[in-house]
Amino acid sequence: MDSIFFLQTPYKIWYNNENIMTEMSKKEIKRFLMQGTLTGKLATAKKDGSPHVVPIWFTVDDNDSDNGDIVFTTNSTSVKAKNIQRDNRISICVDDQVPPFSFVSVEGTAKIQHYKHNELLKWATKIAERYMGKKNAEAYGKRKYQR
Numbered sequence: 496m497d498s499i500f501f502l503q504t505p506y507k508i509w510y511n512n513e514n515i516m517t518e519m520s521k522k523e524i525k526r527f528l529m530q531g532t533l534t535g536k537l538a539t540a541k542k543d544g545s546p547h548v549v550p551i552w553f554t555v556d557d558n559d560s561d562n563g564d565i566v567f568t569t570n571s572t573s574v575k576a577k578n579i580q581r582d583n584r585i586s587i588c589v590d591d592q593v594p595p596f597s598f599v600s601v602e603g604t605a606k607i608q609h610y611k612h613n614e615l616l617k618w619a620t621k622i623a624e625r626y627m628g629k630k631n632a633e634a635y636g637k638r639k640y641q642r
Contacts, residue, residue: 539578
């Protein structure tokens with residue numbers, strides 16, 4: 496079974512620009528998180544307490560919360576999913592590889608949503624559109640989450 500994960504708001508944000516820690520407005524945070532095809536680096540804790548860090552594709556949900564939830568999908572049998580099921584505290588870092596090498600680091604709790612196929616396909620397609628383009632999004636979503 497596949498799952499959708501939401502990093503629920505409120506969450507802590509740190510932003511670095513030219514080695515100076517500064518706060519960003521909510522609008523700036525969302526703009527940074529959604530620019531181009533930046534991937535997130537998701538950190539979870541393994542059963543033994545050691546860190547597990549993996550790159551993820553994600554989007555920011557335009558819901559009614561202040562910051563919007565960070566949304567990503569994964570198979571419920573993946574290491575990251577098992578880690579989150581056991582301990583839902585996570586951290587995500589999104590960094591820009593172009594000078595001045597800015598980043599946003601997010602700490603919070605993940606909420607697991609188990610959706611039916613159509614809803615999962617909707618999210619997978621939305622996320623894929625960001626990274627693969629509109630033309631390839633639906634095909635990628637269907638390939639990734641075939642029954």
